[in-house]
Amino acid sequence: MTSKKIAIIGAGVMGKKHAQTIARHQQAELIAICDPFSDVLAQEYKVAHYQDLEQLFSHEKVDGVIIANPNRFHVSTAITCMQHGVACLLEKPLALDTNEALQLIVAQNKLNIPILVGHHRRHNKIIQQAKEIIDQGILGDINTFNVLWSVYKPDHYFDIEWHRKSGAGVLAINLVHDLDLMRYLNGEIESVQAMMGHKNRNLEVEDTISITLRFENGALATLLASDAAVSPWGWDQNTEENKTSFASSPDQNCYFISGSEGALSVPQLEYWNYPQNNEKSWSTTLVKNKIEPDKTEDVYISQLSHFIDVIDQKVQPISSAQDAIRNIQLLECIEKSARENRTIFIESLELERKSA
Ligand SMILES: NC(=O)c1ccc[n+]([C@@H]2O[C@H](COP(=O)([O-])OP(=O)(O)OC[C@H]3O[C@@H](n4cnc5c(N)ncnc54)[C@H](O)[C@@H]3O)[C@@H](O)[C@H]2O)c1
Structure with a gap:
């Protein structure tokens, strides 16, 4: 099997962890790092460094991206990657809140590109x-x-x-x-x-x-x-x-x-x-x-193996966007319950394809 060409977006603590994992995986190859503020990780792994996604996708043929930038960029980054037809391993949380997560799911329903959310456990x-x-x-x-x-x-x-x-x-x-x-x-x-x-x-x-x-x-x-x-x-x-x-x-x-x-x-x-x-x-x-x-087996290696199968469309993501949105909704309800000192019922979400 040929190695999957992976780019990491966001070269902080988690970006580094993913780079180490790719280096230890037989079927994955790190080809680029995208981070507007740092090229240190790219230098360490001797791969191309790009400051933004347009540069990345105009220079590289990528099989999958690992998105490990700050939470507020998760949704916009994942949508841009899907628009380029690239599967995403998106670090948790999926989005800042339920509404933003719904926007991502609507975009994914249209673009039909897989997202694996990094609930690594x-x-x-x-x-x-x-x-x-x-x-x-x-x-x-x-x-x-x-x-x-x-x-x-x-x-x-x-x-x-x-x-x-x-x-x-x-x-x-x-x-x-x-x-x-x-x-x-x-x-x-x-x-x-x-x-x-x-x-x-x-x-x-x-x-x-x-x-x-x-x-x-x-x-x-x-x-x-x-x-x-x-x-x-x-x-x-x-x-x-x-x-x-x-x-x-x-x-x-x-x-x-x-x-x-x-x-x-x-x-x-x-x-x-x-x-x-x-x-x-x-x-x-x-x-x-x-x-x-x-x-x-190291849990991040297992996650990456699963991501490779997701890229090849051999399996459905074990943690999809449609699933991970429920964690965000749950956090919101728990915070609300503590704030208002009452029981909160989780509302059902309309996540079907027809909602797009
Ligand atoms: N799975 C887990 O258990 C786990 C643990 C820690 C963090 N995380 C998640 O991983 C993500 C990254 O966390 P971290 O601790 O590595 O943060 P960090 O602050 O160490 O790193 C973030 C990196 O993103 C870069 N960056 C900023 N804006 C960017 C942009 N627009 N595009 C690309 N890169 C950009 C920064 O320069 C920095 O290098 C967060 O979403 C966090 O919630 C997950």
């Missing part, structure tokens, strides 16, 4: 294993879904001004990934109730949040998170997905899911059921089973 093999356990019905009908995310962001993190402002807190920066996985594993969310706390740092941005959610399938969920609390519970710490940025606590769990037939902890992938032919009762001792969590 969906590519983690442990999540695929957990999904298989759930989809096989080993837990029965899911009743409860508990998520914990509690870490201590160093005080200097808040020296950067936008980190202190609302919209840049635990919810939008960190929990968006957990919310995405909750939807991936257990379907769409119907309503939310949330409370935010600011007492630890006394900043405009929340440092602690509790969210109660009802899924469309009737399951209830809680998500409890703080970036001002010391604990070993959190996705990155427990899965070791991103060891270069986060310390590990690999013996702990951060998701606890239970249903009518059993329970599952993630990422340890321990699951419990009653022994066959025994009464289902709180007085019957549970059998504990375990699947070895698969940590063999």
